[in-house]
Amino acid sequence: MRLDDYLTNRCDDGRISLTEATVMRKLAASAISISRLIRVSGIEADLAAETGGANSDGDDQKALDVLAEEMIIDHLKHTATAYVLSEEQDAPIALSSGEGSETTASQNDQIMVAIDPLDGSSNIAVNVTVGTIFSIMPCDNGPIPCRGRDQLAAGFFTYGPQTTLILAFAKDAAPQCFVLDEGDEHFVAMGDPVRIPDHSNEYAINAAYAEHWFLPVKSWMAEVLAGKDGAYGKDFRMRWVGSMVADAWRIFRRGGTFLYPGDNRKGYEHGRLRLVYEANPISFLTEKAGGQAVNGSERILDLLPKDLHQRTPLVFGSAAEVDHLIAHHRDE
Ligand code: AHM
Ligand code: MG
Numbered sequence: 001m002r003l004d005d006y007l008t009n010r011c012d013d014g015r016i017s018l019t020e021a022t023v024m025r026k027l028a029a030s031a032i033s034i035s036r037l038i039r040v041s042g043i044e045a046d047l048a049a050e051t052g053g054a055n056s057d058g059d060d061q062k063a064l065d066v067l068a069e070e071m072i073i074d075h076l077k078h079t080a081t082a083y084v085l086s087e088e089q090d091a092p093i094a095l096s097s098g099e100g101s102e103t104t105a106s107q108n109d110q111i112m113v114a115i116d117p118l119d120g121s122s123n124i125a126v127n128v129t130v131g132t133i134f135s136i137m138p139c140d141n142g143p144i145p146c147r148g149r150d151q152l153a154a155g156f157f158t159y160g161p162q163t164t165l166i167l168a169f170a171k172d173a174a175p176q177c178f179v180l181d182e183g184d185e186h187f188v189a190m191g192d193p194v195r196i197p198d199h200s201n202e203y204a205i206n207a208a209y210a211e212h213w214f215l216p217v218k219s220w221m222a223e224v225l226a227g228k229d230g231a232y233g234k235d236f237r238m239r240w241v242g243s244m245v246a247d248a249w250r251i252f253r254r255g256g257t258f259l260y261p262g263d264n265r266k267g268y269e270h271g272r273l274r275l276v277y278e279a280n281p282i283s284f285l286t287e288k289a290g291g292q293a294v295n296g297s298e299r300i301l302d303l304l305p306k307d308l309h310q311r312t313p314l315v316f317g318s319a320a321e322v323d324h325l326i327a328h329h330r331d332e
Helices: 003-012 018-050 064-076 121-126 207-212 215-229 244-254 275-288 319-331
Strands: 081-086 111-119 130-138 153-159 163-169 176-181 186-190 202-204 257-260 292-294 314-317
Touching (some): 003 018, 018 064, 018 111, 018 163, 018 176, 064 081, 064 111, 064 121, 111 275, 121 130, 130 244, 130 275, 153 244, 153 275, 163 275, 202 244, 215 319, 244 275, 244 314, 275 314, 292 319, 314 319
Parallel strands (some): 202 257
Antiparallel strands (some): 111 130, 130 153, 153 163, 163 176, 176 186, 292 314
């Protein structure tokens, strides 16, 4: 089934509003443009941008994450999106739905979209998967992000060997995966709704920071490394792409645990990932898929964002494996 029909069905059965369907169609259209841009000119454009380069016409070239953000904003103009919150911007971007709006949303229906336009963008120059993360939120009191549990929808695209999408709306029982197909014109549903297996023997963490970790993560890691003869009682494999979207896609397809904890490097006390742009949408999808997402001991979706760019430690994935990590935090 095409994404278009999938959204129409959800509108028809009242699960989502026309506003949400329209915004999702626009996000998909912008992802198709970003995917093409990366394939055609990704590496050259990004390298040129790093050196402040210009193209053959003498135009300044922009880094791909800025181009990706511009594409998304252009697509969301003339929808009921009142604000875009972007990881790349200090302040919310106000959009006026105004004339030519494709939905008839009243002021009350207006929504807000938070985006990480190109997650893992440093990986483009080495031809490794990157992606776009989005969160659709109500916009009742201006550009103030809601708790993760109150998101209307969330998902992410990956631009890798395949261009993919995983998506869930608030009233969905589980997320659905899509792949870009049919001459790169349409997203098509892949298989059944997503369910993350409760158990896994794969984890993802940047172990280069091990000496800086706080005690709960150190003691969890010691158990993991002890393998089947230790307290955990099983052997593990490690995977770390360095693009959270790529690690997350793998976990949604076959289970596993992802960790970007806080550590005692200056500025990393709360990890690296942003609550509004990264942790909330990933955690929304994770819980819909039967997994768990926490900052160590607290559920990510219960955290109240205090700052647009606030960071949070993030652990998500297979429910039983995340339980182990939570137990280490309680023990400390
Ligand atoms: P970004 O949004 O600036 O791309 O940063 C987020 C990325 C994640 O995709 C990835 O998991 C992490 O940063 C990698 O960080 P590190 O280089 O510290 O391992
Ligand atoms: Mg990111």
